[in-house]
Amino acid sequence: xxxxxxxxxRLTAAEKQDRVDFASREARTKEWCSNQALRANKLRxxxxxxxxxxxxxxxxxxxxxxxxxxxKDIKHPRDVxxxxxxxxRAFFLENKLLPRRYAVSDTSVxxxxxxxxxxxxxxxxxxxxxxSFTLMQRQDVYEVLxxxxxxxxxxxxxxxxxxxxxxxxxxxASFKRLRRLDASxxxxxxxxxxxxxxxxxxxAYDSDMDWSDLVSExxxxxxxxxxxxxxNAVFILSKGYFLxxxxxxASAYNSDIKGFDNIQIFGYPDRxxxxxxxxxxxxxxxxxxxxxxxxxxxxxxxxxxxxxDYSYQYNFGNFAEFGQCEEHGDxxxxxxxxxxxxxxxxxxxxxxxxxxxxxDLAYGKPGDNIEAYERQPGDVRIYxxxxxxxxxxxxxxxxxxxxxxxxxTKALSFDxxxxxxxxxxxxxxxxxxxxxxxxxxxxxxxxKARMASVAKD
Numbered sequence: 001x002x003x004x005x006x007x008x009x010r011l012t013a014a015e016k017q018d019r020v021d022f023a024s025r026e027a028r029t030k031e032w033c034s035n036q037a038l039r040a041n042k043l044r045x046x047x048x049x050x051x052x053x054x055x056x057x058x059x060x061x062x063x064x065x066x067x068x069x070x071x072k073d074i075k076h077p078r079d080v081x082x083x084x085x086x087x088x089r090a091f092f093l094e095n096k097l098l099p100r101r102y103a104v105s106d107t108s109v110x111x112x113x114x115x116x117x118x119x120x121x122x123x124x125x126x127x128x129x130x131x132s133f134t135l136m137q138r139q140d141v142y143e144v145l146x147x148x149x150x151x152x153x154x155x156x157x158x159x160x161x162x163x164x165x166x167x168x169x170x171x172x173a174s175f176k177r178l179r180r181l182d183a184s185x186x187x188x189x190x191x192x193x194x195x196x197x198x199x200x201x202x203x204a205y206d207s208d209m210d211w212s213d214l215v216s217e218x219x220x221x222x223x224x225x226x227x228x229x230x231x232n233a234v235f236i237l238s239k240g241y242f243l244x245x246x247x248x249x250a251s252a253y254n255s256d257i258k259g260f261d262n263i264q265i266f267g268y269p270d271r272x273x274x275x276x277x278x279x280x281x282x283x284x285x286x287x288x289x290x291x292x293x294x295x296x297x298x299x300x301x302x303x304x305x306x307x308x309d310y311s312y313q314y315n316f317g318n319f320a321e322f323g324q325c326e327e328h329g330d331x332x333x334x335x336x337x338x339x340x341x342x343x344x345x346x347x348x349x350x351x352x353x354x355x356x357x358x359x360d361l362a363y364g365k366p367g368d369n370i371e372a373y374e375r376q377p378g379d380v381r382i383y384x385x386x387x388x389x390x391x392x393x394x395x396x397x398x399x400x401x402x403x404x405x406x407x408x409t410k411a412l413s414f415d416x417x418x419x420x421x422x423x424x425x426x427x428x429x430x431x432x433x434x435x436x437x438x439x440x441x442x443x444x445x446x447x448k449a450r451m452a453s454v455a456k457d
Contacts, residue, residue, distance in 0.1 A: 068205045122154075195255065218234065239269065313417065350382065393430070394414050396410070
């Protein structure tokens with residue numbers, strides 16, 4: 001994701017002092033507000049055992065922060081991260097805060113879509129308990145679920161730094177980019193707040209960043225990322241939480257975030273120990289308003305290949321997906337995002353032609369067998385930017401042995417792929433002259449190494 005070229009200004013001594021003074025005032029305000037809430041709840045507790053979720057969540061937040069402090073004794077970063085994920089996962093599971101339909105992943109998981117794309121590792125995933133099925137699992141430590149049954153994701157960070165914030169946003173974006181089957185965002189009225197796509201939340205226990213720096217970083221990422229993949233909320237348990245909004249209001253809903261023209265950052269400092277409850281409340285609301293869909297195993301049986309945001313598949317399947325290098329063996333015949341975009345862009349304006357008619361013309365036939373074309377419908381786009389005759393690019397001479405004699409016959413010389421709803425014929429001529437398909441990567445590495453060696457000599 002491209003970084004903004006905007007340079008961060010160095011703080012003056014006066015600005016640094018202003019921040020220190022603000023932090024001191026905020027700490028005193030938080031202490032006073034928290035004390036007021038505790039005193040009021042203490043009196044209420046004398047009257048009855050349960051008097052609302054307020055006391056429960058103040059206690060849960062205090063316990064989570066204590067457990068977070070205790071976990072600092074762990075030295076290995078991976079173990080520390082796992083413990084912090086377990087703490088938040090246990091908060092949702094052990095306290096029975098969510099209806100049973102909303103399952104919480106036992107471990108970190110990944111999410112797949114029928115386009116062939118896969119999310120980054122998701123720390124905590126909410127998914128449909130009753131209907132979902134697993135696409136892949138390895139010894140209870142690696143699991144892949146279909147995006148159609150997923151509600152939302154949470155990325156957990158111990159201390160939120162600029163680097164960790166960027167990493168968390170990218171992981172959330174990798175989940176929110178996944179397209180579901182038959183998604184129809186225009187079907188539901190805006191005011192209904194029904195979400196056709198999943199949500200993503202960033203949760204951290206603490207951060208060394210100043211409040212204003214957090215606002216600046218979130219504003220920077222809001223400029224660099226598409227609005228559809230921004231996190232729905234960012235929580236820092238020791239400080240408060242943030243939402244995206246405009247000049248009128250802030251919202252955690254995808255439909256609202258996408259509609260904001262000039263995104264602003266709304267920050268809500270936690271002065272009464274309510275941050276964990278706000279996480280619960282927002283998560284609960286998003287879960288109830290996020291719609292899951294049906295998916296079937298056959299839709300995930302053989303996924304297309306991917307090139308960036310694009311997906312594509314060879315119509316000849318396994319026969320076309322790989323080539324063979326005499327030195328290094330089999331290699332994948334893949335397209336880079338740039339090459340595939342070039343193909344798609346050109347073919348979107350190309351004249352469609354019946355695939356049988358295209359083959360007839362390639363073999364020198366007149367292309368007037370209308371009955372055959374109607375009997376076997378199916379249009380293709382032929383990638384032919386030079387406007388060459390089809391007989392020159394769709395077939396080639398091939399030597400064969402027939403009854404002990406060598407003969408020359410015509411053979412098809414193109415690949416067919418499906419991408420962006422188009423069936424595209426790609427002649428080998430253009431694959432070679434425009435270097436469209438990736439060849440053997442080991443040969444390329446060797447060539448680069450030899451070139452570097454020659455340049456050094």
